[in-house]
Amino acid sequence: MIYGWAGADLEIDLSTGNIQRDETDPELVAGYLGGRGTATKMFWDRVPPEVEPFSPKNLLIFGAGLLTGTLAPGANRTALVTRSPQTNLLTYSNMGGFWAPELKRAGYDHLIISGKSPVPVYLWINDDRVEVRDARHLWGKDIKETQETIKKELKNDKIQILCIGEAGENIVYSASIEHSTGASFSRAGVGALMGDKKLKAIAVYGTKDINIADPANFYELSKKLADKSERLRTFVDNWSYEREGLLGKAVYGNLGEFRPMQNIGGNHESFLNENRRRQISCYNCQLRCKHAMRSSGGYSFVKCVPWFSFIACCKLQDFNFAIKAYSLCEKYGFDALSAAHMIGYAMDLYEKGILTKEDTEGLDFEWGNEELVLTMIRKIARREGIGDILANGVYQAARQIGRGAEQYTYHVKKMEIPIYPLHHTYLNLCQSVDDRADMLKLISAVPQHYVQKPLEVKKEYIQSEYWTYPEELKDKLLDDYDPTGADYERMTKMVSFDNDSNTMADITGICIFWTGFWPFNPYLFSDQVKLVKYATGLNIDENEGMKTAQRVGTLLRGYNVRLGISRKDDRPPERFFQEPSTPPLFPPLDRDIFDSTIDAYYKLRGYDKEGIPSRQTLDELGLGFVREELEQRGVYTSEEN
Amino acid sequence: MKKIKRIEIDVNKCTGCRACEAVCSAYHYSPKFSLINSARSRIRIISDEENDLYVPVLAGPYTEAECDGRRSYSINGEKYDECLFCPASCPSRDLFREPDSGIPLKCDLCGDPPPPEGPLCVYWCKDDALIYVEREEEGEEKNKEDEKEKALEYLIEKYGLAEIRESLNRKSKV
Numbered sequence: 001m002i003y004g005w006a007g008a009d010l011e012i013d014l015s016t017g018n019i020q021r022d023e024t025d026p027e028l029v030a031g032y033l034g035g036r037g038t039a040t041k042m043f044w045d046r047v048p049p050e051v052e053p054f055s056p057k058n059l060l061i062f063g064a065g066l067l068t069g070t071l072a073p074g075a076n077r078t079a080l081v082t083r084s085p086q087t088n089l090l091t092y093s094n095m096g097g098f099w100a101p102e103l104k105r106a107g108y109d110h111l112i113i114s115g116k117s118p119v120p121v122y123l124w125i126n127d128d129r130v131e132v133r134d135a136r137h138l139w140g141k142d143i144k145e146t147q148e149t150i151k152k153e154l155k156n157d158k159i160q161i162l163c164i165g166e167a168g169e170n171i172v173y174s175a176s177i178e179h180s181t182g183a184s185f186s187r188a189g190v191g192a193l194m195g196d197k198k199l200k201a202i203a204v205y206g207t208k209d210i211n212i213a214d215p216a217n218f219y220e221l222s223k224k225l226a227d228k229s230e231r232l233r234t235f236v237d238n239w240s241y242e243r244e245g246l247l248g249k250a251v252y253g254n255l256g257e258f259r260p261m262q263n264i265g266g267n268h269e270s271f272l273n274e275n276r277r278r279q280i281s282c283y284n285c286q287l288r289c290k291h292a293m294r295s296s297g298g299y300s301f302v303k304c305v306p307w308f309s310f311i312a313c314c315k316l317q318d319f320n321f322a323i324k325a326y327s328l329c330e331k332y333g334f335d336a337l338s339a340a341h342m343i344g345y346a347m348d349l350y351e352k353g354i355l356t357k358e359d360t361e362g363l364d365f366e367w368g369n370e371e372l373v374l375t376m377i378r379k380i381a382r383r384e385g386i387g388d389i390l391a392n393g394v395y396q397a398a399r400q401i402g403r404g405a406e407q408y409t410y411h412v413k414k415m416e417i418p419i420y421p422l423h424h425t426y427l428n429l430c431q432s433v434d435d436r437a438d439m440l441k442l443i444s445a446v447p448q449h450y451v452q453k454p455l456e457v458k459k460e461y462i463q464s465e466y467w468t469y470p471e472e473l474k475d476k477l478l479d480d481y482d483p484t485g486a487d488y489e490r491m492t493k494m495v496s497f498d499n500d501s502n503t504m505a506d507i508t509g510i511c512i513f514w515t516g517f518w519p520f521n522p523y524l525f526s527d528q529v530k531l532v533k534y535a536t537g538l539n540i541d542e543n544e545g546m547k548t549a550q551r552v553g554t555l556l557r558g559y560n561v562r563l564g565i566s567r568k569d570d571r572p573p574e575r576f577f578q579e580p581s582t583p584p585l586f587p588p589l590d591r592d593i594f595d596s597t598i599d600a601y602y603k604l605r606g607y608d609k610e611g612i613p614s615r616q617t618l619d620e621l622g623l624g625f626v627r628e629e630l631e632q633r634g635v636y637t638s639e640e641n
Numbered sequence: 642m643k644k645i646k647r648i649e650i651d652v653n654k655c656t657g658c659r660a661c662e663a664v665c666s667a668y669h670y671s672p673k674f675s676l677i678n679s680a681r682s683r684i685r686i687i688s689d690e691e692n693d694l695y696v697p698v699l700a701g702p703y704t705e706a707e708c709d710g711r712r713s714y715s716i717n718g719e720k721y722d723e724c725l726f727c728p729a730s731c732p733s734r735d736l737f738r739e740p741d742s743g744i745p746l747k748c749d750l751c752g753d754p755p756p757p758e759g760p761l762c763v764y765w766c767k768d769d770a771l772i773y774v775e776r777e778e779e780g781e782e783k784n785k786e787d788e789k790e791k792a793l794e795y796l797i798e799k800y801g802l803a804e805i806r807e808s809l810n811r812k813s814k815v
Contacts, residue, residue, distance in 0.1 A: 070677050071663055098659070105678060144691065157725075181690045207680035207740035212667075215674035219667070226660075226765065233767065277693060281658035286767045288656040292693055299693055 003213035004066055004536035005029060006104040010130065012123060014197050015056055015115030019130050024109060031622065033532060034066030034109060036079035036092050036506035037552040042110065043081050043090065044555060044626075049562040053085040054171075054196050060113040062103070065509010069101035069210050069283070071222040072531050073229060073522070074514035076101055076283035079506050085196075086173045086189035086338075086393050087414045090559040091436050093190045096282035096511055097183030099204060102160040106206030113199065122163075122201040124154060127208060135200040139169060142331045143178045150203050163201035164191045165333025167381040171195050172391040174338030174416070178330060181280060181301035182290035186335040187438055188415070189393075213537030221530060225514075228465070228522040229286045235520055236289050236513070237279070240269035271319045287513055293323055300327040309337045312419035313344030315367040325373050332381035341416035342390045342397070343376045345409065354403045361385050410573045413437035413565070417573070423586030424448070425485020428572040429495055429597050435556050435565070441502060441512075445519045447494040451481045461519070468516065468524045469497055484590060488597040496604040500549040501525050507552065508532060551621045554606070554613050558626040561635055567611040570598060612636070642777045646750055648699060648763060655695035655770035657688045661762035668751060668761050680740045683748040684762050687726060692719045697762075697770060700737040701728030703745035 002024065011020045032038045039061040051057045060082045067075040078100035084091035103111060106125050120135040138146050146163045161179065168175040168191030175191030178184040185191070194200075212218045272291065277299070279288035290303045300323045307326035310316050316325075329336040349355040350365035357363070363372060363386070379387030389397050395414040398405040410417055415437040426447055431439030446469070450461060455478065461467065462474040469477075476490040485491065498516055505515045508528050515523040529545035532538065540548075557565075576589045602609065606617030612635060618627040630636060662682040667674040669683065679685070683700040694716060708731070712723040730737035730745035737746045750773075751760040758764045763773040796805050 069663075071660075071667055071674070073660075101679075105680065207678070209676040209678045209681075211676050212674060215667075215672055219674040226767070229767070278653075278695075279656055280690070280695075281656040283658060284660040284663050285658050286660070288658070288768065292690075298691055301690070 001211055003211045004070070004532070005034065006064070006107050006109045006208070006210065008108055009110040009112060010108045010125065011112040011114065012130070012132065013115040014113065014117040014121065014132070014199060017132050019132070021108075021128075029066075030538065031548070032552060033507045033548055035063045035068070035077070035509050036081060036094070036503065037063075037548065038507075039063030039079055039081035039110060040090075040092070040552055040555050040559075042112070044559055047083070049559065051083065053083045053088060053193065056116045056197075057114070058083050058193065060190070060193055060197070062100075062111040062113075064100040064104050064109050066507060067531055067535055068509030069104040070212065070531075070535060071219060071284065072508070072510060072535075073222060073226040074282075074285045074287065074511045075509045076285060077506070077509040077511055078103070079509075080177070080185050080190055082188075082190060082193055084188040084190070084415075085171075085192045087437060089413065089435060089563055089565065090556060091188040091190075092506065092556070093177075093185040093188045093436075094506060095177075095179055095183055095185045096285070097160070097179045098283045099160040099162055099179050099183075100509060101283045102204045102206050104206070104210055105208050106204050107208050111202070113197065116196065117198040120198045120200050122150065122199065122203065125202070125204045125206075126154075127206055135198075138163075138200045140166065142166065143333055144331065146201055150201060154203060154205075156205055159203045159205040161201055161203045163333070164194045164199075165331060165381070167332045167334035167391075168192060168195035169200075170381065170383045170391070172334055172380060172383065173393040173396070174335040174342075176330075176333050176335050178333050181292070182303050183282060184330070184333075186337070188436060189335075191333055212535055214534040218531065218534035221527065221534065225522045225527060226286055229514070231466075232513075232518055232520040232522060233287055235518065236287055238269075240272060242267065242269045268319075275320075282511070285511065285514075287511075289513060295320070295323060295327065300324070301330075302326060307336065309340035309419050310343075310373060313340040314347060314369075314373055315344075316370065316373070317368070318370070321370050321373075325377060328374060328377045332377065334381060337418060338393065338416040339377055339380065340419075341410070342380065342394060343373055345394050345397070346376070346386065346390060348408055349401065349405055352408065354401065354405050354408075355386075359386060359401075410575065411437075412572060413569050423576065423580070423589060424483070425488065425589060425593055425597055426491050426495075428576060428589060428594065429485075429488075429491065429601060432570045432572050432598070433495070433601055434499075435560055442495055442498055444494070444498045444516050446477070447491055447498075450519055451477065451490070466520045466522075468501065468521060469494060473497075483586065485593050485597060488593065488600055492597060492600040492604055496601060499553060499605075500546055501528075503549040503553045504528050504545060507549065547621060551623060554617065554621055555623060555626060557607075557613055558618070558623065558630065561612055561630060562633060565611070567598065567602075567609070570611055643780050644775065645778050646773075646775050648748075648750070648760060649772045649774055650697050650699075651770050651772070652694075652696050653770075654768045655686065655697055656768050657686055657690070657695045659686050660765040661697060661771065662686065664761045664765045668756075669746075678740075681746070683737065683746045685736065689719065689721075692717050694719070694721075695770075696726055698726055698728055699748040699762075700730060700746050702747060703730045705732065707731055707733040 005024050007024050009022045028038055032041045042061055047059055063079045065077050077094050077096050080093045106127050120139040121132050122135040124131045124133055143165045147161050151157055162177050171192045173189045176184045176186045177191045275293045276291045277294050278292040280290045281288040290301055293300045307322050310322045310325045326336045329339045347365045347367050380391045383391050389400050394409045394416055395411050398409045412431055430442035434441050458477050501516045502512050505512045515521055526542045529542050533540050577591055580587050606614055608614050615627050661684045662679040663677050665684050666678045666681040670676050685698050687696040710724050714721045759773045763771045
């Protein structure tokens, strides 16, 4: 019997309709565990870098987290590993909700989609019965309609569904794959790939068991972690910009200008309190971080940052409107962060005279034009008029528009960047070095906010049961905070650790809200590894766990190095080095400090000065096959690396 | 005095996380916690997110007969079939049955005695949508002997002593 894993992979070739079930490969899971780890290795093995995102040979590999669907609190996530149409790199997108636990109950750890269907289809995975079904009647339907129709058709209201909306069908480069309230694969344009493959939806229902090798220890630790979540639960409940003291300190907005928090939208805390009807959770999560907000058309579901993006990017002032725009993106199935960014970008170009009414078919792209925002969300999703150009993302759109539009783009590795406070060296390090180009994958409250807390608070924190960083960083946290980022030694060590810890979370399927994003994370890194051990019976310790996480992260980097990624790409937009924030809370980023920060970070990762993993690093991590590839491709120019 | 044990459900507090389903299936397996499978759970969360509806339903008694299922509930303007909220394990559906053997499942409040922390669905529900209540109440514990006697008396009155005796004889030979 297999423990922890479901025990099989399911592969569906949409070109031929072939359905194949394979037993889990013990060697693969021993080296890469699961989730993003195993999915990344499978992608490396099967898809050479010459395969473009829209090739039928590009695979969508859904990897359910190794602990997903078990009693480990917060373990509900799936990683989708594929080549992104937006960045043209190997990427990953993660999702919570209930889909992956269902996939595992149906008996599968990975779902691999290859080929392209000639007509729209959807998949129905019901334990061992797998069908490719006609979806012509679903094509053109929005997310909610699609899900309702499928549930009726399959006569089962317990099924879990992934689907794309019009944005995915029309191959919008930032299209999402939607699942349930506040759970979707939003970033990296993965929805466009489902649209390209004519795959409208994936419905799953399962009734099988997930077995645990060491039940007593597994249960005890899971229970302890669920109990330990009390402090974080309260913290997340009450989290608001006011309570965190971010007003007037944090600067938001990428486009047109940078704005301090107090000018944005109103009172966050009272808005939440007045409009929130319920807090909801993903599978087996006690943190209930998603808010069900009563809105005119029923309920909207928001969490954290994305619904804020329209306020920051399009200079809107109304929280209610921001939620309306966000929900509309969910309906059409695309990433609200990229959507807001694209519309704001067009507004910026309009103000600068680069786009005129001739280009916009008479539409008025004034900042803050609410009607226009709603119109453009529809036009981008349907690729109508100027929406067709913006649908390719700011990087491509700028090249199509020309006339100097390029200098006003804000992206990292061609991906629209989050609206987060922009002038911290720390945040720019996070957003620059990630292969997905999304700082939200690396940022954490300790290096971002806790370094700034009073000494007593920091002292209490390093002694608390929530401290998860290496011992040696305890004293470093007590050092004075330098907002310019000159204290990069501490910062880079924390980012490097967070990178590995979060990679482990993508492997186990535990949400980073439990493992590293907030200050009171119930999970320490060692807890994740212990649960892997108890669940599977693998003889793995903390050291080996860390090495596995590094192996997975470095493998992703190795893949993208073959696509030409290097130091030149690990950089924030040039503008952050040139302009201070307005009002001048922060000076422009210091080039020397930033360069030294990158140097220090590369050193910790075992990369050379150009950001290429060194031969020694690859060998140490058991990635000799990556070294050979890079050697063959002439990536290493000198003997030194 | 008799002891009342019950789980009280507050549908407004449920976050829809289904931790209760997971822990229920794990606890009721032997060895304990050695598997997780919502399909084996004696509690299920019925949810309709778009209508803000989250209803934990605990498995009730097994019934051989299907009911007519002709009633419906209207909640926040949305209509739901009564079957959706029914706790019975019945022939018309596979809810509250072991998925492999078909054996009906019923909530037993985690056995007698329950674990020290009480029924586990309640313990894992950190939002208090499920509350375990145990209290003494006036009145006598139901006497099973009395019930049997009463049932027999009823049958004898209805069919006559001779017929019941014959029936019992027949049964005891099988």
